[in-house]
Amino acid sequence: xxxxxxxxxxxxxxxxxxxxxxxxxxxxxxxxxxxxxxxxxxxxxxxxxxxxxxxxxxxxxxxxxxxxxxxxxxxxxxxxxxxxxxxxxxxxxxxxxxxxxxxxxxxxxxxxxxxxxxxxxxxxxxxxxxxxxxxxxxxxxxxxxxxxxxxxxxxxxxxxxxxxxxxxxxxxxxxxxxxxxxxxxxxxxxxxxxxxxxxxxxxxxxxxxxxxxxxxxxxxxxxxxxxxxxxxxxxxxxxxxxxxxxxx
Ligand SMILES: Cc1cc2nc3c(=O)[nH]c(=O)nc-3n(C[C@H](O)[C@H](O)[C@H](O)COP(=O)(O)OP(=O)(O)OC[C@H]3O[C@@H](n4cnc5c(N)ncnc54)[C@H](O)[C@@H]3O)c2cc1C
Numbered sequence: 144x145x146x147x148x149x150x151x152x153x154x155x156x157x158x159x160x161x162x163x164x165x166x167x168x169x170x171x172x173x174x175x176x177x178x179x180x181x182x183x184x185x186x187x188x189x190x191x192x193x194x195x196x197x198x199x200x201x202x203x204x205x206x207x208x209x210x211x212x213x214x215x216x217x218x219x220x221x222x223x224x225x226x227x228x229x230x231x232x233x234x235x236x237x238x239x240x241x242x243x244x245x246x247x248x249x250x251x252x253x254x255x256x257x258x259x260x261x262x263x264x265x266x267x268x269x270x271x272x273x274x275x276x277x278x279x280x281x282x283x284x285x286x287x288x289x290x291x292x293x294x295x296x297x298x299x300x301x302x303x304x305x306x307x308x309x310x311x312x313x314x315x316x317x318x319x320x321x322x323x324x325x326x327x328x329x330x331x332x333x334x335x336x337x338x339x340x341x342x343x344x345x346x347x348x349x350x351x352x353x354x355x356x357x358x359x360x361x362x363x364x365x366x367x368x369x370x371x372x373x374x375x376x377x378x379x380x381x382x383x384x385x386x387x388x389x390x391x
Pocket of ligand 1 (some may be wrong): 169366369373
């Protein structure tokens with residue numbers, strides 16, 4: 144985010160925006176966009192503006208789809224005029240904006256967990272009624288251990304999410320606790336959905352059930368809103384109580 148190049152330059156009573164936004168989930172359907180832009184150099188120069196997608200100079204690129212089906216498209220801003228009242232956070236607002244981002248990360252965390260929980264529950268019901276070799280699937284110890292692992296991950300993820308949420312009484316959730324909860328739940332949600340799919344065999348892989356969708360959807364959360372690697376970089380900074388520049 145701190146490398147963003149989309150520029151806001153003074154233009155009469157407002158600003159002129161030039162740049163490109165690459166990923167925008169459901170972007171082709173948006174009426175208004177909240178765009179992070181650069182008013183000046185460095186991290187302090189970053190702020191945000193509201194842009195009407197029907198404004199002259201806004202162009203929606205070719206539509207594409209993520210693995211889980213959502214549409215996205217690149218959005219181009221070519222000399223788009225934004226009035227001063229549509230500046231959400233001006234120069235120096237970046238710290239405030241990025242703190243708010245932890246709230247989005249919590250939502251992303253909860254969604255991963257919910258998808259994992261749904262897949263787990265479908266597979267649990269399946270294992271209670273599906274018979275192979277004359278026995279219910281839930282009677283095979285190899286599958287019981289998979290369910291035990293799924294349950295441990297669900298409970299641990301839930302507690303990490305609650306910790307981040309309940310400690311947010313100062314206004315916003317802490318970056319460290321949010322990063323821990325998101326990294327854990329993104330991975331756990333995916334692993335659980337993947338195991339639930341496996342336990343259900345061919346039916347798990349089929350679109351007859353939503354379990355395969357849960358697995359695909361969770362995969363995206365491991366990248367979107369701060370990838371697991373970037374979150375671990377943040378966690379490591381807390382571990383060592385210092386920052387680490389990622390630049391050469
Ligand atoms: C389903 C989905 C929806 C999305 N929706 C939106 C949206 O609505 N709006 C929006 O703005 N963006 C959205 N994104 C984009 C998302 O924020 C980026 O894909 C994400 O930040 C990763 O950036 P990148 O794709 O450029 O990967 P890169 O930054 O090129 O990273 C590639 C790989 O290298 C790793 N990596 C990069 N730097 C480091 C480092 N310093 N240390 C260790 N590992 C590193 C990354 O974790 C990743 O695995 C979405 C992405 C997905 C998958």
